[in-house]
Amino acid sequence: MISLLMPQQEVNDKCKVMPDYFADLNLDQVVSEMQVRNKEYDLKNLFYTYPDSERIVRFRQEVFRDIESTVMPGAFWDFSKAMRETRKQLEFWKKTGQEQQKSVCFLGVVSEYMEGLFGLFEALSGAKLVSEGLTKVRDRLSELVTDKKMMSCRKKAEQLNQQLSELRFHMTLTDSQMTIATGKKEVLYYDKLRFLFPKQFETKKEGRLYERYYLTSPFLANERLGYLETEAVSVYKKLKPEFFKEVLEFAKTYEDVISEELYELEQELQFYLSYLSYQQEMKKHGCTFCIPELTTDGAFQITEGYDIALAWKNMWVAAETVSNSVEYCEAEKFFVVTGPNQGGKTTFARSIGQIVYFAMQGLPVPAKAARLPYFNGLLTHFSAEESAESGRGKLKEELIRLGPMLKEKRKNCFVILNELFTTAATYDARIMGTRVLKHFILQDCRGIYVTHISELTQEIDGVVSLVAVADGENHKRRTFRLERRPAEGTGYAADIVERHNLTYEDIVERLNRRLSEAGQKPEETTEKSEKTGNGKAEGTETEVAEG
Amino acid sequence: MKVRLLYPDGEWVHPVSYFDREEIIRDLNLTIIFRTAGSIFSEGNRDKPHGSSERDAFVTEMMRKVMMVPLLCERDLLYRQEIVRESMRNYSFMEALYNLAKQANSEIERFAAVKKEKWYRNGDNDRSRLLLTELEYLDRQVFYLDELKKLLLEQTGEFASEGLGEFKCRFLSEYHEEYQTTLHEVLHDLAEAAAGGMVELSARLGKRLEMTDLVLCRIKDKEPERGIGKKVTEKFEMLARNLLISGAHVENLENLNLLQEVTELRNTALASLMSFFIPFLEEKEEFFSQLYQQTAFYIGAVNLCRQMQRFHVPVCFSEVTPRKDLWFDGLVELSLALYNQNLPVSNRLDAHDKYLVVVTGANQGGKSTFLRSLGIAQIMHQCGLFVAAEHFGAGLYRNVFTHFTRREDSAMNSGRLDEELGRMERIFDHITEDSVLYLNESFATTTEKEGSVIAGDIVKALYDRKIRVMMVTHLLAFARECYATHPEHAVFLAAERLENGHRTFHIVETAPEQTSYGLDLYDELELDKKE
Known part of the structure; x- marks a missing residue:
C-alpha cells in the first residue's frame, strides 16, 4: 500500500487521543477550523500523530511542495469528491x-469511481513531480488505468451513460x-x-439554458x-x-473493478488539503508561510513567526497580529521571557510552539523564514485554572501535571512552560523553577519559560533572558518586541493609562482635532447635498467617530 | 414599477430627516398641523367643528415623516408643488388613487398574516392549500393593477404636473395591453392547473432511476364532463394515441399511492410556476406600499389647505431664493391659527443678504409666535407644501435646528445651564453651513450678563461662518452690543409697541432698546387689580 504520509518501511502508530500540547498551543482551534472546512473527513487522527523520525518530516515536505506547486490542488479536491460520491453511491446500491x-446504480458507482481515478491520473501524469510520495502514487495509478479490464469497463460505462x-x-x-x-x-410551457419576466430567463452560463x-x-x-x-x-x-439487459451484464462483469486502496489515499490527502486551504485563506489576508529548513547542526532561527490561531481570528476583524523573530545561538537552550502583563509573552511562546509542531508535521509554518532541528517531541505546560473536581489547589494541580513530563526523561524535546508556580511564594517558585529548567537542559531539550520571576534568568547556563518591551511610539495599539536583556521589575500602570489616551495632553489634543475637523466639514457637505438634490441617502451627514 | 410622486428620480426609501426632528416638532408645535392634515375633510362635515371629521392616522404619520425631510433643490421642490396644486384641483382623482393603494395594502398585509399562520401549521394538505392562497393573492394583486389602469385611463385630460403625467405614462407603458393579456392567460393556466386541468411534464431517469430534469410542457383546460357514450370514444382516442406514440401507457388513478404521487407532481409544477411570480409580487407589494405612502402626503396637503381656507389663513406656494435672502408678506403662525381657529397677526419682512435676524422687544409682544411662524413656514417651504402667507421666499437648508428655552426651563439653575449648553453642543456637533438655527430665549438659565457673553461668542462664530441664525432674545446687553458693531448681514427686529404702550403684536425693524417693557405688563396687571 502506498502512503502519502510515511515513506515506505516506516511505521508510525496512529494517535487517537489529543496530545496534551494541543490545547495549550491552541492547535485544537486550528484543527477544528480546518474540520469545519472539510467536514467529510476526520482530521483529528491525522493531526494528532507526531512523526517519529526526521525522514518522515522531509518526506512530507516534499509531498506538500508538489501538491502546492506542481499539481493543481483542485485535482485532489475533485478526486476526494469523486471518492466520497463513490462510497455514497455504493451504500445506496447495497x-x-x-x-x-440496482444495475443502473452500479453503473453510477463505477462511473464516479473512474472519474476520480482517471481525473487524478491525468493531473499527475501531466505534472513534474519531485516527491517520492506522489511519484509512487502516480506509478500505481498508471498501473490501474492501463489495466485491460478497466479500460473496457470505462468505454462500456460511457456508452451506457x-x-x-x-x-x-x-x-x-x-x-x-x-x-x-x-x-x-418536446414543447416547453415557458413562452x-x-x-x-424576461430577466428571470437570462442565462448566465453557456449551455445552461434550461436551468x-x-x-x-x-x-x-x-x-x-x-x-x-x-x-x-x-x-x-x-x-x-x-x-436494461446490457446494464445488468455490465454490473456482473465489472463487479470487482473498484479497489479500496484509493480510499486510503483519499484519507491521507486530507492532511495536506485541509492545511493547504487553511493556509491559502490566511495568505489571502496577507499572512506569510514558509516550509522550514531542517537543520542538522542544531541551528534554530525563526523570522517573523506569529500565532496562527490568533492570526486566523484577527484576519476576520482586520486586526494585525504581532510577529516575533527569535534565534537560539549555540549552547542556548532556554529562553526565559519576562515582561508586562498583556504583553504578548504567552502568544510569543505559543507561536514558537506552533511553529515547532507544524515543522515536525512536515507542513509550512506561520513565519517568514524558519530553520530548526528535528525534535523528538513537544512538551507544554500552561497554567491551568484550579480544578473544582479534584479539589486540589492550583499548585498541586500543576505539579501533578508536571510530574510525568519530568519523570519520562525524554531527550531532545521542545518544551514550553508558561507561568509555572504562580501561586507559590516567589522564593519557592524560584527554586522549583530552577530545578525544572535544569532538568530539561540536562535532557538536551530546548524551550521557552514564561514567567514573572525575573531572578530565574540569572542562575543557569544555557538560559537567555528575553524581555517584552512596549513600542512606545504607538499609543493606539500596544505592540511588543522581545529584547534580549536582563529582566527588570517595574510597574506598568502609567503605561496602561497612556494606552487608553487618558493623559492630560491627549485629551487636550483630541479636543483640538475635533474642532478643526468640524471647521472643514461644512463646505464638503454643502457641496455634496446641492449636487445630489433630493433628501435621500446621499445627503447624509456622517459623523466621524473618535477612535 | 416606480411611483415617484415625491421625488422626480426616486422613491420614498430611507430618507434622511432633520437631525433632531422630535425637538423641531415640539418647538414649532407641528403636531397640530400633522393632525389637521390627517383629518379627512369632506363637503359633508364642512360646518362641523374641528376634530369631528374623519381621522386618518396614516396620513398624519406620513405628513410627519415627509415634512421632516427637506428637499434640497429647486427642481424637486417645484416638482412636488405642482403635484400639490394638481391634487387641490383634482382631489377626487388623488383620493381614488389613495384609496386604491390603501385597499391593496391592506390585502398585502392580510396575506402576509395568513401566510405566516400557515407556515406554522405543517400538515400534509397545507402545501396545496398554501398554493391556493398564494394563487388567490396573485389574483388580487393583478386585480388592483387592472383597477389602477382603469382609473388612469378614466383621466382623459393631460395631467398638469410632471409627476402625475410621468406616473401615468410609466404605468401604462409597463402594464401595457399585451402584458396584461399574457398575465391574465397565465393566471388562467394557473387556476386550471390548480383545479384539475391537464398538466404535461417531461422528465428523464437519473443515475438511480429517479425522476430528474423535470420540465413543464403544457397546461390544458379541464375537459368538461362527458356522457357515458363519449367515454367510449375517449377510449378509442386513447388507443389511437397509444398506437401513434411509441410506448405510451395509460393508467386511471385508482391506485391511491399513484394518485398521491401525481398530486404531488402537479403541486410541484404549480409551485414552480408560482415561483416565477415571487419577484413580481414583491415588486408590486413595494409599488403599492410606495403609492400608499406617497399619495398620503398629497391627501394630507389638500386637507390641510382646506382647513386653512376655512379660517381664511392665506395659502401661497413659496419661492426658492439664495440662502442669504428671506422675504415674506402676510406670514402667520399656522399652528396657532389651527389651534384658535382664527387668523392671527401677520408679519412681513424683506431681508436681502442677511444671515442673522435678532428679535428683541416687549414681553408678550408676539416674538416667539413670530419665530415659530418663521420656522413652520421654512419647514413647509422645504417639503414642497404651501406656506401660510401671501408671499414667501427663502433658501433651502439641509438642516433645521431649534433651541427653544421652554418656560419650565427658565428657572435659574446651574444644572439647567449645563443641560442647555449640552443641547447646544449637540447642535454644534452636527451643524453645517447649509443649516438654519432658531434660537428662542436661549441662555435664559443664567444671569443676563453671563448669558450675553455666551450668546455673543456663539452668534459671532456662526455669523463668521455665514450660518443663518434666527433668534429671539431677552438678552438686551447682547443685542445692543451686537447692534453697535453694525454688522452688515444682520437685521434687528422688535415687537412693536405704540407710544401709549399698546402692543400690536407686529414685529418691525428697529434698534434694540434698553428695556423689554416688562413694567408695562406689570402696570397692566396692577390696573386690573384696582378695578
Missing part, C-alpha cells in the same frame, strides 16, 4: 432491491388519469413567462422506486429491452 435500479441520459418521457396528468409516453416532441425551467422533483431518489418511476421503467423496458 440497499436497492429492484433489479433494474449516454443511453441513460437519452431516456426522456412525457407524463400527462389530470386529476383522474395519468399517461406516460416516450418519443413525443408566456419568458415574455412576462430556470427545471423543476425540483418532489421525489427523492429512494432505494425503492416510486410508483410513477416504476411506471416509467416499465414503459422503457418494453421500449428498449436491450438497454
